[in-house]
Amino acid sequence: MGTIKRAYLYVTRKKGKSILLFFILLLMATFVLTGLSIAKSSQEEQRNLREVLGGEFQIVTDLSDNNPYAKKTVDSEGSVELYTEYPITQKVIDNVMTIDGIKSYNAETHTFVSVNLDVFPGNVPIKAEYNNLIYAWSVIDTQTTNFFQSEKFKLVEGEHITENKSNAAIISNALAEKNGLKLGDTISIQSDSTATAKIIGIYEILKPDPLYENIVTYEKAENQIFIDFQTLQNLFGNIPAGFGSVTFDVSDPAQLDNIISNVKKLSTIDWRAFEVTTNNETYLEAAAPLQKVQTLVITMIIIIVFVSAIILSLVLTMWGRSRIHETGIFLSLGIAKVKIIGQYLTEVLMIAVFAFGFSYLTSNTVVNQLANELLQQTASASKEQTEIVTQINGYSSDGISISVKDSSSLPDASQQQKNNVDVEIPAVGTETEETQLHTTVSTCSILQLYIIGIAIIIFSVGVSTLTIMRLKPREILSKMS
Amino acid sequence: MSILEVKEILYAYKNGKSILSNINAEFEAGKMYAILGASGSGKTTLLSLIGGLDVPKKGEILFEQENILQRGLEYYRCNHVSLIFQSYNLIDYMTPIENAELTAKKDVLPILERLGLTCEEVKRNVMKLSGGQQQRVAIARALSADTPIILADEPTGNLDEDTAVSIINILKESAHKLNKCVIVVTHSNELAAQADIVLKLERGNLHTI
Incomplete structure (x- = not known):
């Protein structure tokens, strides 16, 4: 019997564990995907801002x-x-x-x-x-x-x-x-x-x-x-x-x-x-809140990845101990250690494929709220800077006015520079309108999630099987008996 | 000609206590061997060494004149030897068919049916079978692996008398009809009486009775 079939049988027969693992991975994936999406949107907004404001x-x-x-x-x-x-x-x-x-x-x-x-x-x-x-x-x-x-x-x-x-x-x-x-x-x-x-x-x-x-x-x-x-x-x-x-x-x-x-x-x-x-002061000041959001989100992603890896390793190690018996049997049957680890890895990956896919829906529901919550938090810190931007506007008396507007309605960059009359920049903390990060989960973010997720899973499975795999088959069999 | 040869085997626990000393034995295909011995005499340890689950401190085990370490113990366990345990050691989330298929080199269903399992039973979860049925599944797994050596550690230890007789007959048949080398570790004199050759392990030494 092949590794994949053994993994499939375990996942489908041990439904309780599979469902629990699904939710752990879903939670992890939702956080990572949300973070990645916000970071990407923040990057996009900064790029748009750069194009519009120029330097x-x-x-x-x-x-x-x-x-x-x-x-x-x-x-x-x-x-x-x-x-x-x-x-x-x-x-x-x-x-x-x-x-x-x-x-x-x-x-x-x-x-x-x-x-x-x-x-x-x-x-x-x-x-x-x-x-x-x-x-x-x-x-x-x-x-x-x-x-x-x-x-x-x-x-x-x-x-x-x-x-x-x-x-x-x-x-x-x-x-x-x-x-x-x-x-x-x-x-x-x-x-x-x-x-x-x-x-x-x-x-x-x-x-x-x-x-x-x-x-x-x-x-x-x-x-x-x-x-x-x-x-x-x-x-x-x-x-x-x-x-x-x-x-x-x-x-x-x-x-x-x-x-x-x-x-x-x-x-x-x-x-x-x-x-x-x-x-380029106008750009620097206007981009400051977005830059802060991006820094915050990248830090958040790193923390989430570490915490996820630790939690997953602990859960799998705990479950691994209850699978010593099974591991011993496989070893006594002459199934190679690599194939046994491969089976455990495949099991988690099988569930992860669905959990990561499903996280597209969960991330989409929370990503906008979280993005704008983060933006609001950084906005209060950047209010002072925004005022500086307004002062810069005051110096630019030669027909340039800066108004605060939803960044999604930013005009085409080339057109903007052609007209050079009203440069609408996203800013926060003003009393007129607030900037919103319009964040959606992109294919690129999902791809990144799969790469990060698979890396976490490989690490966690490796850690969780380390102890068992160092034992001789007889030691495992004596442990199980 | 012997299929398996144990030469000057010595084994000691980590605390230094010697359990096997200078064990020599030869095993042939088509015969059923019984190794008798009191509890703690080292029967299971010897079976583990023969089964490639552990390595002796001294001496060597030869399969068809080749040291089993030569090609690796994983290879040896996968291709040359099958183990049957007292506690069956079946995978609890699989059916009898799936358990037997784990290392199967031939069709498992005829083997399971020959061992007395019905079509309905072979598709049931193994944990829902009786002890005797589970041991039959374990034997089916060993037979379907089609290895020349079958090692059994107290295979009837957890079974009632009728079932035990039935299991012993299956093992005997495997040796005589399928030309397997069957080595059974037991403390049961009744089981040992069914074997072609009986060996006794005493004070770390193995001798023929």
Whole structure:
């Protein structure tokens, strides 16, 4: 008779023990599976959070004395002009973009220019020389600037300036109307040198400047013009043109430190000329409660596994003593010790298959309640941190608002970054709505349960049969008699 | 020619007390042997050594001229020897058929029927059978294992007289008709009288009567 058949006969004939073992294994499996599911959900939520919130770092030109390329000029009237001979160029950006984990970038700079246009005057008196000066924004892609991302401006005619455009400009519809310009017309722009640019796009102002706000000419929304990088270089003449700052978006804010570390290792860039600043605080603060839940759950799983192994070992050892007689008979019949242990192992595994399967139902009923109970407990501890998040929101006054919402309704990450208006993050401990961990038992968790469960069973059966298997058959037979 | 040979066997308990000293014996197939001896004389110990359940301190046991340790005791117990105990030693959650099938090398049902168990009885739990029926199941298990040696330790010790006679006859038949080497350990002179050869164990020594 084979090992499996002997095991099957034992399990089916010793119904009381089998049912008791089923419930022990079910309890164990329910705890383990619940823990695994919560840990997985917490991981998922953190991943979603990372995708939605993202992270960014900025490379800014250092104009302090630390930068050996920084230059300072003072004109006859005492005006100081600071510039660098090693600016952030497209080459620098391309080098940085070779690092893994960086999703996109947004480079921009603005400079005072005068144009051959009739501009809208501001309502703040300034020096006469600034009366006709306006800001020219040089960007890689106008679509990614804050003006268009925040929907303060909207392109109504033509196209955006993109990386491959040259001698191109985008102006407001108000400025175009005032000067009788249309798409395809050319404007003359002057700074250190003069450059010409063709109007390839016209924008409409969706959020005008406040009516009674004091505003200078160059800050008026109607006067903002956008030019490509080549045009900017033409305006600078021999001085190398570059961006004032570049913001790099990373897909996973948790990897931000690693990414920056790799960026700083780039030998092709002289880092004495730049400063690198990071921003992933929003993610870190928002993810804190979930991180705590995960740590708590992993600790819980480890404890459950140990306790389960001990309990199961004790139960099987106890039952093993009552099976000395049976073991002795098998040994006297010439059945190998390995096959006897195999039978005992198979018996537990047979019951475990059903118990683990059934734990899918029991875990599903408790997992959500337990997950949110844990989250609530960590929430109170994280309330202070949540307030910090809100304060961060306060600093982010450039159109970003943070609202608390159920994490399950988090919008698609790409869409979110595209709009960049309302970033909805899960947070806890607020008075509006509470974050909920929507936890379900996944196939992956069940698979993990089977692996952990089988390991516990093998350990417990091994421990429980250790004493018996060290005895000689005659010793066992004399014990049983 | 002997199928089993015991050569200069010495056995002592852990406390140093010697129980068997310089035991020599030869056993042939087709014969039934009875080993007589008083309680505590070492009959069961000798049977355990012959059955491969323990190892002697000195000496060797040869099966067909080969030391039984050569291929391992598990192999020896599985293929060459079957044991029948006074307390039957059946698996309590199995039926007679299943018990007999544990080490069976041939169909067990004809053997069980030949030993007097009905079709209904062979499917019943062994614990629901009488002592005599249980011992028949134990013998059926030994016969179905189809080993050349059958060892029986007080096989009729717990049975009434009629059943005991019946069991003795089965063992005799197994030796004479099935060409088995049957070695029975007993303190019953009646049982010993049925054996072809009677050996007596006294003060650690074995001699033929």
